Amino acid sequence: MSDIKHLARETVQALTPYLSARRIGGTGEVWLNANESPDCNEYQLDSSNLNRYPEFQPPALINAYAQYAGLDNSQVLTTRGADESIEILIRTFCEPGTDSILICPPTYGMYAISAETCGVEIEEAALDSNFNVDYQAVSRAVNREGGRVKIVFLCAPNNPTGNMLDKQKLVELLEATKGKALIVADEAYIEFCPELTQADLIALHENLVITRTLSKAFALASIRCGFTLAQASVIEMLSKVIAPYPVPDPIAQIATQALSAEGLKIMRERVTILNNNRALLKEQMQQLPCVKEVFPATGNYLLVRFEDSAKVFQAFAEDGIIMRDFANKPRLENCIRITIGSKAEMESTLTTLNSL
Numbered sequence: 001m002s003d004i005k006h007l008a009r010e011t012v013q014a015l016t017p018y019l020s021a022r023r024i025g026g027t028g029e030v031w032l033n034a035n036e037s038p039d040c041n042e043y044q045l046d047s048s049n050l051n052r053y054p055e056f057q058p059p060a061l062i063n064a065y066a067q068y069a070g071l072d073n074s075q076v077l078t079t080r081g082a083d084e085s086i087e088i089l090i091r092t093f094c095e096p097g098t099d100s101i102l103i104c105p106p107t108y109g110m111y112a113i114s115a116e117t118c119g120v121e122i123e124e125a126a127l128d129s130n131f132n133v134d135y136q137a138v139s140r141a142v143n144r145e146g147g148r149v150k151i152v153f154l155c156a157p158n159n160p161t162g163n164m165l166d167k168q169k170l171v172e173l174l175e176a177t178k179g180k181a182l183i184v185a186d187e188a189y190i191e192f193c194p195e196l197t198q199a200d201l202i203a204l205h206e207n208l209v210i211t212r213t214l215s216k217a218f219a220l221a222s223i224r225c226g227f228t229l230a231q232a233s234v235i236e237m238l239s240k241v242i243a244p245y246p247v248p249d250p251i252a253q254i255a256t257q258a259l260s261a262e263g264l265k266i267m268r269e270r271v272t273i274l275n276n277n278r279a280l281l282k283e284q285m286q287q288l289p290c291v292k293e294v295f296p297a298t299g300n301y302l303l304v305r306f307e308d309s310a311k312v313f314q315a316f317a318e319d320g321i322i323m324r325d326f327a328n329k330p331r332l333e334n335c336i337r338i339t340i341g342s343k344a345e346m347e348s349t350l351t352t353l354n355s356l
């Protein structure tokens, strides 16, 4: 080992970093591996204040998001993407070496990676046979004698399986874990099924936290802007830990425009188009002999189990279409996640599949 590497914390030496879509790389024209939106809007930038540090929590942005989410300004924190929300939650509520987080695999990979980098243990309560949350198992893990679960991460729409939460069971879980653990509902993709948000439960449950992002339906993955929604008591604790200037001023300007009445209208039109593209793709895929199973369609992606995913992945790669391979993940054998893109991108996807 190099002289410097051994100086790093042991957990960091042993860590396998999250393989983000850009880190995996790939060559091709059609990018359907990171659940990004296919289109991009234009924004105005005022550079007259770039010599000044930005506001800790830009008021216009907080105001706009609180209004959009139907919450009070004191219930919103903005972060560098939802990924930073995840990390700040762990750093605020979990004692390294003592506390743990609970995840429900298969799910989004960053909960575990963030916990690992913070030296926080990871416990698991696997999704049930239909890939829904096993609420009983989660409650048992939190309430276990001597248990140290401080945060439960639930993802809805779940990345990659698309499953949603059951509101009644979530409420029971919030009651059963009150005063012991936070229940985090990751709603990165909620704009694709807004009627299924859990944000209305925040007023009643101090241990509910919701994470959101502008990276998906708002088509702003590059600006790294996310939000944490919770009662003011939780936001106050997180505000102690987050960096002093988390959101650069140009980002706040763009995000505020994206949350204006016009910005929301554009976002909702995009969601309608992408949800239609998804429905068409799903319908056509279900008729293909190489497809075994299409998972629930809730976000801007579809998880598909193929008869032979290696062959399909190879065919996509040869045609310059980059997808996300889940085949080596437990319980997701032969699965590929396809981001819903433009109509032309969906047609290219089907052309490749039909050629097999």
Ligand SMILES: Cc1ncc(COP(=O)(O)O)c(C=O)c1O
Binding pocket: 034, 035, 080, 081, 082, 083, 084, 108, 155, 159, 186, 188, 212, 213, 214, 215, 221, 224, 225, 226
């Ligand atoms: C479920 C889920 N949560 C959070 C994120 C991270 O979002 P952000 O780009 O805001 O960091 C992603 C990104 O793919 C995601 O799939």
